[in-house]
Amino acid sequence: MIGYIWEHLRWPHFTYDREAIMQILVNTKYVQGALDNAANLLSHDARVNFTSRMITAETMQSSEIEGENLDVASVWSSVSHRLGIPVSPLKKKENEEHIVDIVFDALHDKQPMTTDRIFSWHRNLFTGVPRKTQPSLVGTWRMSDVYIMSGRAIGKERIGYEGVPHERIETEMAALIDWLNSEQPTGERIIQSALAHLWFVCIHPFGDGNGRIARALSDYILALDHEDTGHYYSISAQINRERSAYYEELSRLSGQSSSIDVTSWLLWYAGMVERAMKIATDSITTTIRIRQLVQAFDSQGLNSRQISLLIKRAEGSFYGKLTTSKWAKIAKCSVDTAGRDINFLMGKGLLVRSASGGRSTSYELPENFEIMVAAMSSP
Structure with missing residues (x-):
């Protein structure tokens, strides 16, 4: 019989090697500092423009991971408009406007998480989408069991994962939301973000859109300690670069019923965030370098x-x-x-x-x- 992590007797009380995780968090905090310092070297307008690029990337890439391709010009225009950047008006696409709403809400609204807020994100995912491509229930928990199939050959698919039984979802999500709003150790947002991401995906509370909502939750948690509205890196862009490893880790962890230890997931996730920050820092450094070159050559x-x-x-x-x-x-x-x-x-x-x-x-x-x-x- 296939076993799942939510069948473990200690679910959802995850365990992990704290010493190993703390060691990588030291490196991540150093990289975060380097990113913040690089961003501070940009002018105000340049920081806002860079934030627009990162939020556009976050919006585009989270959908691309699931095989959904958004219109980059439309998304960038919507993001830029919200940040006060003058842009030529484009015809708005309803679905993309609402998906941008999710990302902005996750990054900028630090109010406690609620069931209604998650439901609104889910509704936004499917607003403006043809009815035939929507899940049967939108903006509410699923009312039937859900199966993630693996295998590409028609007729040879097999069940790769089964979400928490639907009758348990309300209780399971209430526990997750209570934990999200509880006081967490200082400086451990990456751990909280990683655990929330895994926890949500394992519950799989919706008929569709679970991955995108999980990544919005990740963004929400990582942004909680940021005092300004700048957003200088994209975890969804990095996850998309490492998509195979991402799905491999999620599949392995969610499919283990004999252990509740998630050390490998936390190590991968923290490393992924660190790599996203490094890429962003390099991009900012390049931006500064190009500005210096243009000024010199001009x-x-x-x-x-x-x-x-x-x-x-x-x-x-x-x-x-x-x-x-x-x-x-x-x-x-x-x-x-x-x-x-x-x-x-x-x-x-x-x-x-x-x-x-x-x-x-x-x-x-x-x-x-x-x-x-x-x-x-x-x-």
Whole structure:
């Protein structure tokens, strides 16, 4: 007989190796500090724009994990509008507006969690969605048992997981919500977020949308200790990058009835959050770097194409050799115009002919490029 974690006698009193978890939390707190410090180097407008990017990513990626593809322009417009960023008006898509509502509510409303709030998130998930693609019950707990099937071949599927029996859901969710609103140890939001995520998914209280609601709960908990409205990383984007490991961990943990130990899940989850923060920090650092480069090059009278060329080269996003013909294709200009751009930059000492040789002349940044940029940036 298949066993599930909710059948364990001590469910839902999870256990874990606290010493191992505390060790990784020390690293995560350091990475969080580095991210906050990097964000503080941005101007107010740049921070708001970066927050818009991260919330857009969170909204898009949480749905993409479940195979739902939202319109990025529509989501970004909705997010930006809510953050006060001037954007060209786009025709609003009802479902995407309501999904953005979920993310904003999770990130910015620090009021205690309630059953009605979770129900409103679930209704928002399916508002504007064709009725035939909705679960039979929306905005309320399921009234029948739910099975997660595995196996791709038609007729050869098998039950991979079974949610908590429907008659237990109200009691199970009341216990989870009480725990969510209880006082938690200082500095352990990642643990709380990971446990809530796993706990909710194991209950599987809805007929559909459980994964997206679980990730909204994760966002809600992680945002509780943030005093400002900035949001600088996306756990859903990182989960989507590590989707195989995510489902593997959830499947293994939810399918173990002989143990209530969830150390491996907490270690993976904390590591996932840390990796999300590191990617965000690198992105902010790149943003700052590009701003510095633009300011330095703008003072030298460079046009937008020439600035773009140098930034791509400096940031490593220009792959292969830089030739006149390749730059003409990337910049969508004539070969003659590309040649004039390159000659102008060579005249400024910002490009030199490559010594590597080859059939076509190629160009690269000079060895003293960083020194030159620093000198340009000096008052």
